[in-house]
Amino acid sequence: MGAIPHGGRLIDRVLSGDQQQEALHRASSLPCLELSEEQACQVENLATGVYSPLEGFLTQDALMSVLERMRLPGGLPWTIPIILDVDRRAAAACEEGRDVLLTYQGRAMGLLHLKDAYGYDKPTVCRQVFGTDDGAHPGVRRVLAMGDTLLGGDVDLIEPLDTPFASRHLTPREARVLFTAKGWRTIVGFQTRNVPHLGHEYVQKTALTFVDGLFINPVVGPKKRGDFRDEVILAAYDALLRNYYLKDRAVLAVLKTGMYYAGPREAIFHAIVRKNFGCTHFIVGRDHAGAGHYYSPYAAQEIFDEFPDLGITPLFFTAFFYCRRCQGMANEKTCPHGEQDRLAFSGSKLRDAIVQQTGESALLIRPEVADTIRAVDNPFVTG
Template identity: 50%
Template sequence: MLPPPHGGHLVHRLLSAEDGARREIEAGELPRIRPFVDQVFDAEKVAIGAYSPLEGFQDAQDVESVLRTGRLPNGLPWPIPIVLAPAGPANAAVVARLRPGDDVALLDLADRPFAVLHLRESFSFDRPGFARAVYGTTDVAHPNVADVRAAGPIALAGPVDLLHRLSLPAGALELTPAETRAEFARRGWRNVAAYQTRNVPHTAHEYLQRCVLEREDVDGLFIHPVLGRLKKGDYRPEVILAAYRALVQNYYPEDRVLLASLSIAMPYAGPKAALFLASVRKNFGCGSYVVGRDQAGIGTYYEPFACHRIFDEFDIGVTPIRFAETFYCRDCKGMA
């Protein structure tokens, strides 16, 4: 059967269309924050349950616990804190006036209110300490560290209500955890393996996916590319999706594979990111998770197989399907 959501409960903080429209009008009277694009994605993913059991942006106690132990205060494994630390003078002026109990409108990339933060706490955001604990470095050449260093000095914590879904490049492929769970159940899949990717498929990707489909303990493969903010050299989301559509529609058995997108910032945190991404896919209904060599790594910051070993340290209720190096064998003219 499908695994329960991480923490046992699938969070749902997306308002109905009627309530969302009403709250969007009311948001015109609220203080306004313009989050960095990554936190816009995070707010939506919290509200649709992708980050269950989180109900909003994490407070100081949560953040300290995650950075120190890799767990929430209740002991549940959670490797990367979800933090809102707005940057820039305009945001700083708003943050300085806020008090616990205030409601704050969060603006999307079109400056339209898309969510409301119910502020419970503001706290000093230790940016170097956060970078060191999550990414293992304070080197600003690391893209996520550069983002952390550019964040504001004050973090805002509290539950988030989503007024409406974001308008994203993937459109209807940006499924919610409730939608994928319903689709898995409709197909009769009991054990679904998630495949994490952020690029167009190449031969090694296809080889790993076919290996997973050949396993007797896997009913279906959930291909779930991350399509968040791009860094230099990344493929555009529409290119990634077009390539995977071609692969799924023309080469894979239609009843064994589901393609959807996940619009979040890619966390290049090596083993911590692998565990985080597996926890997210558990919320989408996946009981198995494919872990390749140096998953979610970048440069030489992480040991290539640390992303395998972290699943032995933290039991998140997901079975890792581990793969080492794959290569093209010139003698046998195939992948090995």
């Protein structure tokens, strides 16, 4: 059965065959806007219902409501602005009330029914979304590099993107069909941008104890320097699922979007997105969607108190570690032993485990996962 889509219905703005042909026939008479890869992914997510109830990019009124209230104008929870930025030259070529042809790599992929073209204050957006306007924050850095004008309006998808992960992609509608076929009535979603270690596995399997199925939904798209590359994350999860999970209890599918690193606001956004895929529960761990020390460790859990009407049940987990005396995974709620007995999941220890697969660090990651990562010459984002 799964959760009811956010707002009550799953948005579908994917054009049919005849509609596609009509849109392509009109294309030559429309102003044209070439999208970045990230913007093109947003168009696809909007049209296929990933961002239900949104049907397009936020207008100015909707943006202000999201920034100031963390809700859409009608009151529905929404925390991350879905916006389309352009430079002044591109904005001048577009006229409010007209359709704009959206292209990616020169190919027609969608239509924007332009309602609003407006300026915005970047530092204000950053402070409200990220809680900071520090240019060292990766989300702030991205906003400050955006164009000076935002375009708002509904979108239609003419043709989805070609991506290297197409076989691993599910729309919300397809995911719901799959969950129903498996007989899952309750589903827990897991957001990730990292390769899996034993702490992740322990959280997932603990949550799975209480529901019918697990939906692992890694994001593929722009990431910050030092993050694992998308293909490495997927290969690592393949190794984990193949060796340590029941096949009829876990599904992995990618979500084509970038990370915002917006901490608490992004945790709510991630929950809403998985609700649209049909998840009834969502895992929220320590420092969810964080970046550095901009958010307190459990801020992403505390924010859920402000959204009793969210429509999906959050499952909160504290930090996990390996306890030498317990000889297994534990957290502060289950382990009575002190810091001297605990082996934490630090980045340096995990890298040691991956590179060397010896000593105590090897206790933090499955050997099959480490072998998979180690087989890649350069597993990290360098740009």
